[in-house]
Amino acid sequence: MTTATATPGTQPRFEPALMRRKMNGTIFYGACLLAIAILILALIALLLNVVVVGLPWLDPQFITGMPSRRPTQTGVFPALIGSIQLALIVGAITFPIGIGAAVYLAEYAPDNRITRLLQTNISNLAGVPSIIYGIFGLAVFVRLLGLGPVLFSGAATLALVILPLVIIASIEALKAVPQAQREGAYALGASQWQMVRGSVLPAAAPGIMTGIILAMARAIGEAAPLVVIGAATFVTSLPQPLQGGFTVLPIQVFNWAQRPQADFQGVAAAAIIVILVLIFILNLLALIVRARLSRHIQW
Amino acid sequence: MAAQQIQLTRRRPWSERIIELLLFAAAALGILTTIGIVVILVVQTLQFFQIVNPIDFLTGTVWSASIQPYKFGVLALVSGTLLVAIIAMLIGTPLGLLSAILLSEYSSNRVRNVVKPVLETIAGIPTIVLGFFAINFLSPEILQPLFGVGLFSALAGGIVVGILVTPLIASISEDAMRAVPRGLREGAYAMGATKFEVVRKVVLPAAVSGVMASIILAMSRAVGETMAVVLAVGTFPQFSFNPLESVQTMTAFIVQIVQGETSQGSVQFLSLFAVAMVLFVMTFALNIVSAWFVRRYRTAY
Amino acid sequence: MNAQAGSTLDATGDGHAPATAIPTIRIAADPVGGGAASATERVPNEVVVELRGVSCFYGSFRAVKDVSVTAAKREVTALIGPSGCGKTTLLRTLNRMNDLVPSFRATGEILLDGQDLYGKAVDPVAVRRRVGMVFQKPNPFPKSIYDNIAFGPKINGYRGNMDELVEQSLRKAALWDEVKDKLKASGMALSGG
Numbered sequence: 001m002t003t004a005t006a007t008p009g010t011q012p013r014f015e016p017a018l019m020r021r022k023m024n025g026t027i028f029y030g031a032c033l034l035a036i037a038i039l040i041l042a043l044i045a046l047l048l049n050v051v052v053v054g055l056p057w058l059d060p061q062f063i064t065g066m067p068s069r070r071p072t073q074t075g076v077f078p079a080l081i082g083s084i085q086l087a088l089i090v091g092a093i094t095f096p097i098g099i100g101a102a103v104y105l106a107e108y109a110p111d112n113r114i115t116r117l118l119q120t121n122i123s124n125l126a127g128v129p130s131i132i133y134g135i136f137g138l139a140v141f142v143r144l145l146g147l148g149p150v151l152f153s154g155a156a157t158l159a160l161v162i163l164p165l166v167i168i169a170s171i172e173a174l175k176a177v178p179q180a181q182r183e184g185a186y187a188l189g190a191s192q193w194q195m196v197r198g199s200v201l202p203a204a205a206p207g208i209m210t211g212i213i214l215a216m217a218r219a220i221g222e223a224a225p226l227v228v229i230g231a232a233t234f235v236t237s238l239p240q241p242l243q244g245g246f247t248v249l250p251i252q253v254f255n256w257a258q259r260p261q262a263d264f265q266g267v268a269a270a271a272i273i274v275i276l277v278l279i280f281i282l283n284l285l286a287l288i289v290r291a292r293l294s295r296h297i298q299w
Numbered sequence: 300m301a302a303q304q305i306q307l308t309r310r311r312p313w314s315e316r317i318i319e320l321l322l323f324a325a326a327a328l329g330i331l332t333t334i335g336i337v338v339i340l341v342v343q344t345l346q347f348f349q350i351v352n353p354i355d356f357l358t359g360t361v362w363s364a365s366i367q368p369y370k371f372g373v374l375a376l377v378s379g380t381l382l383v384a385i386i387a388m389l390i391g392t393p394l395g396l397l398s399a400i401l402l403s404e405y406s407s408n409r410v411r412n413v414v415k416p417v418l419e420t421i422a423g424i425p426t427i428v429l430g431f432f433a434i435n436f437l438s439p440e441i442l443q444p445l446f447g448v449g450l451f452s453a454l455a456g457g458i459v460v461g462i463l464v465t466p467l468i469a470s471i472s473e474d475a476m477r478a479v480p481r482g483l484r485e486g487a488y489a490m491g492a493t494k495f496e497v498v499r500k501v502v503l504p505a506a507v508s509g510v511m512a513s514i515i516l517a518m519s520r521a522v523g524e525t526m527a528v529v530l531a532v533g534t535f536p537q538f539s540f541n542p543l544e545s546v547q548t549m550t551a552f553i554v555q556i557v558q559g560e561t562s563q564g565s566v567q568f569l570s571l572f573a574v575a576m577v578l579f580v581m582t583f584a585l586n587i588v589s590a591w592f593v594r595r596y597r598t599a600y
Numbered sequence: 601m602n603a604q605a606g607s608t609l610d611a612t613g614d615g616h617a618p619a620t621a622i623p624t625i626r627i628a629a630d631p632v633g634g635g636a637a638s639a640t641e642r643v644p645n646e647v648v649v650e651l652r653g654v655s656c657f658y659g660s661f662r663a664v665k666d667v668s669v670t671a672a673k674r675e676v677t678a679l680i681g682p683s684g685c686g687k688t689t690l691l692r693t694l695n696r697m698n699d700l701v702p703s704f705r706a707t708g709e710i711l712l713d714g715q716d717l718y719g720k721a722v723d724p725v726a727v728r729r730r731v732g733m734v735f736q737k738p739n740p741f742p743k744s745i746y747d748n749i750a751f752g753p754k755i756n757g758y759r760g761n762m763d764e765l766v767e768q769s770l771r772k773a774a775l776w777d778e779v780k781d782k783l784k785a786s787g788m789a790l791s792g793g
Contacts, residue, residue: 025493131578133336189730
């Protein structure tokens with residue numbers, strides 16, 4: 001500890017207290033580490049819980065079987081197919097609309113009030129709770145358009161849920177493309193669409209595709225809007241997109257998890273494992289697609 | 300020599316115009332959706348208010364939609380939602396902020412390689428899994444022995460929703476902290492401040508707008524969360540701020556009505572829209588405030 | 601070599617540097633079929649590009665002031681000047697690249713083969729198809745080498761044999777031998793030059 005004194009005999013004017021301050025810092029660092037430790041602990045507890053409860057119930061018969069009132073004989077095949085079909089339809093809807101809206105806002109839109117309104121609107125939509133989208137979907141797709149509580153209605157509703165996120169991520173990917181790329185294309189005599197399609201979109205493709213695939217992963221796990229739409233909880237035939245009832249894995253989980261019997265908790269956990277595996281596969285796919293699309297990009 | 304005039308005049312081909320129009324339509328779809336949501340909610344809520352007095356609805360503290368005598372005091376549901384959300388914030392804010400500080404100020408490769416994947420994994424877990432965790436493990440094995448609560452409690456829901464929103468707070472706060480210019484930090488270090496002091500007195504105050512934005516956004520997320528709370532919190536609406544009790548959130552009530560056998564035009568069904576309207580207004584307001592904070596920190600530097 | 605006096609171009613923004621005269625230097629090539637003409641009877645080449653009283657503005661800031669200059673066929677015309685005096689801006693008016701900046705405005709006449717490049721009915725895309733540009737910093741597209749070369753012809757509707765065209769172009773740039781076995785490699789791997 002140093003003291004600064006002008007003349008001997010006077011009180012020290014500084015008390016740096018370095019040791020105490022450094023110790024505070026170390027305690028704080030410890031608190032940060034504790035926070036991470038708690039998060040890791042929670043994550044492990046979560047996954048362990050699901051695996052321990054669900055793994056015994058996970059067998060080929062469970063994955064490929066039809067549902068039954070008895071948990072020992074039940075299967076998730078219709079729900080699994082429903083989830084996969086749902087993801088595909090959601091992707092198919094989101095792909096053109098999400099990219100189209102993002103391209104418009106990032107490349108074509110003039111800097112005026114209408115554009116700002118569109119952008120603010122999309123940001124707001126990103127924050128609307130998913131269950132409210134469910135209500136919208138119920139009123140519009142199921143009732144107004146008369147489609148009924150079919151897989152397609154659920155997919156359209158979920159597409160709306162994830163569209164704002166896809167648009168925002170795509171706009172960011174488009175904005176990250178250096179201006180030099182656009183100028184290079186224009187200088188060759190490209191029209192705006194030729195420039196976008198031939199130069200900007202391929203350059204932004206890794207970010208855009210990653211965004212879409214991850215949004216699809218999110219859609220696979222969503223249940224709230226589908227509950228409102230009217231997804232069935234007991235479906236004994238494979239879902240068809242435009243007719244008949246449908247179910248998806250999260251709905252099955254929701255149905256079974258509400259029952260206190262250990263058997264139902266077991267199959268609920270097993271279904272969760274299937275969901276997590278699907279999400280994991282999609283994340284892996286996102287990585288592969290990203291690597292493939294950015295093999296030429298070096299900026 | 301005959302000068303070959305190059306053709307310079309060429310009207311913009313109609314294909315370009317159509318493409319731009321299509322792209323604009325995609326962007327404008329959002330406006331349609333927003334208008335649609337508002338119209339649906341407003342129309343049905345007004346119909347609900349033909350039957351139930353809006354004042355009673357907005358100020359009543361007893362909610363009994365399925366059991367006679369019917370009472371529609373939305374504050375019971377709002378209190379449930381807020382109770383869960385506040386508990387979630389009490390958990391998520393410190394966890395998220397400390398993680399963000401770790402990522403932004405103590406960033407080494409080892410730290411990043413652990414913290415980022417953990418946060419991203421949590422962010423990717425479907426909310427129904429969190430709900431399952433709450434009633435399958437958290438409540439029976441931990442909360443019940445510790446606090447003597449029943450299987451359903453606001454605390455259980457609050458804890459899992461807190462875990463849910465932590466990555467959100469962490470990522471936006473980290474963003475805000477990174478935006479603080481190095482010069483500010485270095486000035487403080489140069490005066491002999493310890494790392495902790497720099498964080499506490501320079502970085503956090505400078506990033507306060509972003510941190511506020513993240514907290515408010517997380518609050519909005521917690522208010523709108525459905526699946527985790529439906530499973531964890533229960534279906535017993537009461538105007539209570541006791542976290543150990545079972546309550547019901549607005550979102551859980553919507554699910555309950557939709558799953559039940561209530562007929563289309565009944566007052567119970569209409570109450571669904573009124574509750575959704577309140578939910579929408581709350582989250583919308585929170586989002587607007589959060590966006591205002593984001594603008595403040597994005598333009599501050 | 602004839603040196604022709606240019607005209608004044610404002611220095612950018614700060615008002616410190618005095619107005620500089622930008623000399624343009626013409627390197628005249630022999631006119632076509634000019635074998636019989638003696639050095640004293642050189643027929644001037646036909647003027648292709650002509651700027652008359654051109655000023656360029658970004659918003660209210662004037663980057664180029666009242667420039668009149670011509671460029672003739674089969675000649676290399678160079679614009680020389682201190683950094684920031686408006687050379688790039690002037691060049692970019694020739695292929696309407698400045699249109700990409702919303703606040704840009706040009707006054708005066710900019711003529712290509714006698715046609716006003718900024719006429720009301722003129723499409724910038726058509727201009728850029730005829731007026732090429734080589735950039736200061738190389739900016740290859742994130743595509744394969746082949747696709748980089750093929751991009752220009754493709755968007756302009758080239759109907760011939762693309763493989764031949766790519767090979768010819770690479771030969772002309774003296775790159776063919778170097779890249780002929782890795783046409784699928786990333787165009788961004790070739791840096792510089």
